[in-house]
């Protein structure tokens with residue numbers, strides 16, 4: 403029997419780590435060490451209800467566990483085979499306690515591919531990863547597939563980059579592969595910086611070997627022999643687990659020279675970011691690794707032609723890399739059965755804001771916002787009315803209630819003026835002021851602007867001044883038109899994605915909540 407305790411950053415911050423020691427002591431005191439083991443796992447998903455633990459094999463979920471509950475859990479579960487009802491999750495609809503994870507809507511409505519191991523294995527043990535078919539994907543590639551066949555498999559799967567833009571991954575790999583060079587690099591972008599987003603952090607903390615294996619497969623297909631994981635320094639646990647995983651993979655012969663006797667070499671390092679949001683942009687990220695100030699540059703040349711130290715480089719984010727081992731192991735056809743015609747597979751979302759079930763969820767592409775927010779997310783806190791959802795971080799858009807039935811996929815959301823983005827979903831209720839929300843996100847973009855180009859540097863400041871004026875009741879009649887004009891100009895003329903998408907929350911809130919802007923201006927006259 404195993405007791406899985408979530409030891410990810412979310413649960414650790416609500417007191418999970420001492421529970422592991424207390425559990426081990428209690429198990430020892432009762433002489434159960436031979437039959438029961440305690441495992442500190444990565445994120446189990448239900449962050450708002452943390453610390454959480456799961457009793458296996460029955461899959462019983464306990465929430466908001468404290469050290470004082472441990473003796474009772476052991477006595478009831480392991481000795482008597484009964485539940486501790488007060489620590490079970492209460493179903494939002496029936497108001498009755500639910501014990502088994504498969505009966506909890508939050509879990510049963512999800513489809514976990516990337517999160518397959520998160521919350522289930524000890525991320526610090528490579529044997530836990532290999533016991534669940536880990537490194538089988540790279541073994542399959544090295545033992546029986548040419549780099550071209552690996553690339554074709556990824557192309558056929560329909561996987562699109564999960565970092566925000568949704569560019570087809572296999573096609574992107576092809577650009578780098580076809581550039582002649584004696585040296586090529588691959589990079590994992592783990593500089594997750596959107597407010598409300600913690601998908602990549604959770605994957606790195608809970609299943610770091612999946613990212614390493616994905617990068618190995620990508621390096622083999624592209625012809626790279628060196629890689630970096632650029633991880634934000636604010637993620638110490640992710641960096642620690644990644645470091646342990648790299649060392650273990652080296653010792654097991656999955657990283658280094660002549661991997662599995664194939665003649666393929668690949669070396670991987672972790673690079674800690676320096677705290678600038680703009681370093682999530684590919685060219686700024688590479689400048690940062692090179693020891694320069696992290697600033698975007700004009701493209702072309704694209705990284706696939708001239709990237710890190712002028713060499714062809716391919717960059718994908720954590721979630722994209724983590725999908726790759728599953729595609730290689732199970733095949734493109736298997737993967738492409740999930741999702742929509744043009745957006746295949748699943749997507750991880752970080753659900754935050756005024757929603758009951760704050761946490762980490764993975765659903766097939768094409769799932770509607772209503773299903774994510776009201777079924778998996780359990781609806782709005784305190785029985786209040788839903789007002790809007792901010793999707794895609796500070797560069798995304800705010801969508802109102804009548805768009806809740808939109809399928810979440812790249813093309814549908816772009817048409818609606820939003821974007822899948824990296825996967826942050828911030829839920830707002832009827833008490834939220836949408837002008838204030840636009841000001842909040844714009845303030846973030848304004849502060850993070852690197853200042854290289856005028857439209858973004860000056861434009862975000864000017865837009866912020868107008869928004870600030872409106873929210874203080876000093877708005878003028880012409881402010882909404884000025885905001886729209888500025889937003890469209892900045893969108894068109896900024897150098898990188900930060901500036902190009904910084905106006906999105908303003909354009910979306912004016913489009914769907916114009917009456918709130920008008921009310922601010924009118925009511926304070």
Ligand code: SF4
Nearest residue numbers: 853854855858898901
């Ligand atoms: Fe820097 Fe903004 Fe220009 Fe990007 S758009 S290069 S963040 S000033």
